[in-house]
Amino acid sequence: MCESVLRGTSMQAGWYPDPSEPNRLLRWWDGQQWTAHVHEVQATAAVPAATPPLAPRRRRLWPWLVPAGGLVVALVLTLAIVPGLVPGGSAGASLSRIDELPVVHTDESLGIDFTEPVLGLSDTDARLEMAFRADIADGDDQLGSLTSHKWAVRLFSDASLRSEITTAAIQTGDRVRINVYEEDHATWFDTTTDENPKLDLKKSNDDWGLHSDYYLVRYVDADGIEFERPVVTRFNFESEISAPAVSAGVDPESPGELALSWTPVEGADRYAIVYGRSPVALGGEFDDINQTLGLYYVYLGETSDTHWNIGESFTSQSGAFPENRNRGLERPERDEDSVLQYGDGEFVPTDLSGDEIGVVAISSDGATSPLGTVNASSAVGSLPSRIATYSYEAASEYSQVVAGAREIDAPKFVPYIDFTGRIQHSPVTLNEPRLVGETVHAMLVSENGFEIDYEKRIGPLSGAELSQMVDEFNRAAIDLAGNPGELQEVAIETIEAGTPQTEYEDTGLPTPTATSHPMVDYLAEHMLAGTIKIDVSEWANQPGAPDPRDAAREAAAQTPLAFVRHTSVARNEVVQVTYSYPVSELRQKQQEVHESALVAIESMQLDGKSDAEKVTAFNDYLSDTVVYDYDAYAVYPDTSDHTDAYNLVGVLTAGTGVCAGYADAMNLFAQIAGVESVVVSGKVVEGGYHAWNKFKVDGQWLAVDATWNDGDVPNHEYLLITDAEFTGSAEREEIADRWIIPAYAQLYATP
Template sequence: MTPRRFPWLAVLGSLALALVLVVGVTVVLVLDGDESDASKERRSRADELKERLLEDARAELPTTADVENAVPGYDYTTPVTGVGTEADLAVPASYDAEVSDPWRGAVGKIEVYADAALTEPVPVDILPDLTSSASDPHLAITPVAVRSSYITRQDDQAKGTLADLGTYWNLNPHAYVVQYLTPDGAPRPRPLVTEVDFVAETPAPAQITSSVSAEGDALLRWTRVEDATEYFVVLLQRRGDDLNDSVRVVGRTTETTWSSASTTKCLHDCTQNEAMRLTTVDGSTQVSSPQLVAEKVDARLGVVAVVDREASAMAPIDFDGLETLPVRADRKWDDGADIANRGLAALPSRFLFVSIDGSTRATAATVDRSEVRRDGDHWVVPLRGQGTRLVDPVRIPVAAVDDIDAAVATFNERAQRDYPPAGLDEAGIVIRADLPKAPSPELPVPDYPAFGSNELTRFIAGQLIAGSTAIDVSELADEPGLPDVQDALWEAVYQNPYALAYFDEFSFDGSVIHVDAAYSQAELQSRQKKIADAAQQVVRSTISSGMSDADKVAAINRHLVDGADYDHAAFAVIDDIPASFRYAWETDGVLVSGTGVCMSYAYAFQALAEEAGLETVVVTGDLADGGGHAWNKVKLGESWRAVDVTWNDPRGPWNPQSGTRYLMIRDAQFSGSALRTERDSWMSDAYLSKYATR
């Protein structure tokens, strides 16, 4: 469906007609005077125009399930596609559905969400559909219009412009409508979900990617939209129930890149990424002011293209990996620090900062000798956070430092040595637009485990394991209840240790996933066999009949801790991983060669656990002390428990205390330096909640 801008209003204005337009849908026409043949002809033309308008401004949703229990607890209809971004969604209904809070819809009757997990609400209004007849009543789900100001500052002068972003359908082009009642108002046995895809006349930017710069700024890149005059970088931030300021334009550019460096503010101290905060009050402020209550901000980020003042649908950007973006320094370290006597030796090797998700995190501290200056009887030492723009100036008595050059060098060596290992490079999964589109038939899946929480992911996983370079998903991509292709692809990469796809690159043309494989077919098959042989040998030697699932987990953990070492040389090149170090992120690094980083530990644990008959998943996230990380969860009875083999490895002989510290624990038991947050890329969104430890 193609939205229209009502060009017929000018025609109707010349017909001496009175017109009432209700929410862009309902039209009532009243004719004055006698009706001649000419006026009848004009009325016919007007009716045709009205009918065309209603076709484009209204889409009816199905009320019967196509797939029952597609996602546990929910039925799904056939998706509705090609709906205009200004259109109403019509639902057959003989009941009322009053909306007191646009964010929540008609609670328990009709609700609208932006995500498959049904956790991110979309604000709507729900009204009686006045175009429907009394014998066939409908409700109209109406989108809310979006206008947002954009403020720029130059030479201490602020200038504001208004950005027309269309409606909330533009900002949420893939929505999920949940019907809890049948058309006659009776409760359904399970809620009915309809996925709706919206389109705008202006094409959305494609192949949008996000990354974090060496200075801790968000970097966005996207492909150019033909004839686009500008692009808006848009941040949706739901703060409570208020629609005001819920949409912010944080960037406006004619280029196809944007950096949050443009939001950096420096007065006495510098802050960065302030506009992208995901909580109203950060944890550090709460500690000092416990009367303040933190409220998580439901946030989404994306880019909107503008052609002839018409906004496109928003191309979304995943916040995965961006939650750790720094905002401000958090100077807690100086309580009791004996700077007056110990000088730089009293400075911490960790630089504490508050990130956009409100957490206090740490990174390696560093001092640039060229920035150190003397101010009377004190050295002014700018303590910087590695990977941020943040700086914390520290005044140190000159008398406490014998040799400032040697003191700075010693401090930097200590800080670098103490920086914690992590080793997860999310950018290893790349989706590009320029890969060759060579055809490839569907390949038979080798006899290795292929994991997927749903049919689409299992199919992709099987083809990755088989070494396919073109995976045709056209028969599954639009099936009700299945995740979108990118969501399923990421899950397939992370949850399949035999796929060896972490360094593959992908493009998607709408029906086929094209794969630029990191390894040749021969190398893939050779390494898969070595992994399978190693997994079988380890399980035969460590797992015995009569063992409980918990005993099996403990045995696999000890084997990996005893037999593997963390690959610090590989971790040192994480910013630009050469082919010779890729093994450290793949299953065979730890399992076959006995060395790797966290991703390899997690893959190896998963391969061994599956061989031993355990149900397990790889989890990815971010450490509070900085860096991406990977670990596992395993199912014991009816509960899931976390296992972090990497952090159980004591860097030496087996130690029962350190070797079991993070073994079969709840999520909340990761504390102190092990505190972490989970990303959502390791599992399809609709299934993430299934793996929470309880």
């Protein structure tokens, strides 16, 4: 309740009492939501008050709420210190005349009247009734009796008045009975058998007694006239075993994870932990009464201790990207964590105000206590649920990993989804760096416990140089961590800089001449322009559209001047490209190689020649000018020290390369000369991975292996032949998904 009210206010960004530990911590409110940033309360810290209203329907607004932490503290303290509000107050009172209880205390600061409590009730089948001469439905029964009475009366299970219990109002004459629904989902079954309750929270078949305390809030009198202040009445029931008093926080030994602690209960030998989810949070609608009857409780685990960390029952770390935290508390899957959620009004957070985390004391004979609970909005809301995968990819510089770079290029934060569904940002540090050859291996560790492997080839480096680079990175990250506002700003700017692109710059460079699908052409243009994140969402829902992964691999294979090293696809809508060279250097490399290719084409004197003669000229040029790079071949697949040999740069500027360079050069020559061509990838039966070409000559596809034609004595043995003519040691098989969209591979078959 308080969280939702706070989100609707214009309360300025600043440090406020943490909702879960208001006496110990201050938490940063960014003007719209709680963030993950906290620090210890200082003696001089000021706690500014705010007065956002809580409004019953169609009634005057009461300015009686303060920031979340302050409300919890004030209400709990009030209930603890006001005479008559502690156990022993009105043990003989009845729920049937609850509206007749006298007000015994007024809290002027909160604007609430408190009546005598009704404690220690023995009849869990008791009726909660009151006089009500006005129309409880207020003339509006659109949502039925489950909601239409809330302008007049509500029921909560916690002192902070956040966790509302589902009730129905039944009016007979000038009396109203309030029915409570909290038993329908109060049994947790063994999920493997759907039988044999593992934990039964029901108290016989009666309505009351699931919770340790109830708080009735009345806003109007029997005639429907607004009270000067809301009137709160606390009541509870006898129980064989007392409910534990529960508090929630973050485990200091496991950052970011939910930890609970509670008072020991006499007669209990173990405790069960449950999470109660409201029907609304589960996606229920009010058009079906069965979806609104009480909370749905998820069993999280048991312990004999009086403290519990969620990691004790669930593996919070998956050990690999992406990682989750606080498993077992997951919300229903939200929409993709798109950068669009940073815009105003783009996203409505999950409402946790009705959820609760509870602890049940259990005796040796199986008797259970009422639930001791804390409200989920304060205990869970700002905790991390999972890494915001797409946002992390958008922020990460991994897409520009380049051999020889001399800096740690990881983002200094990890974007994550909290339990309200919002994207937050946790600062990171680089831990346990080590050098393996010329590659740095380390662990990015966020402030709230996410861990991500970091690996990058940096080149020859001393231990002292590595330490200096890591220290510089960590100092910058720590500076951001100390300024949450700047961290948020830097994070958003970084992520938005990686927003997927639909538009590309026309480079004027040669493009593939024989692609299998228009998506490949689109991707090829982007790759030539050096786009890191390519938006392919336009194709995602088109009937018959290829898998973007296949299209991206074809575009990379058939666009030699793009110098693509690797592609990946996010959400089937974004192709992320890693280039062999920094994007800032890409254009220079392209121009150098393109000019070399144009010089080579001019030397071939192709004017007036047929396509077959042109292909022969391409082959002979490489045989005359290129020497096979056996050193680069020997270290495959570790090509990091021989990048040029595996693309056009080595073949056309240094005169040396391996099969991939030969095939790319043949393809580029054909693109410049206007001959339809493709690079083909596969395996030689008696060898390993290999690349060659096919050219469309006189209406049919024929194969050329320029690498194998460049022997000790240049020859034409593998020039413009059919697939079947690769025999003996040259026999090979194509691996379609390395060079073409597999469904179209047959279009390139030779006769």
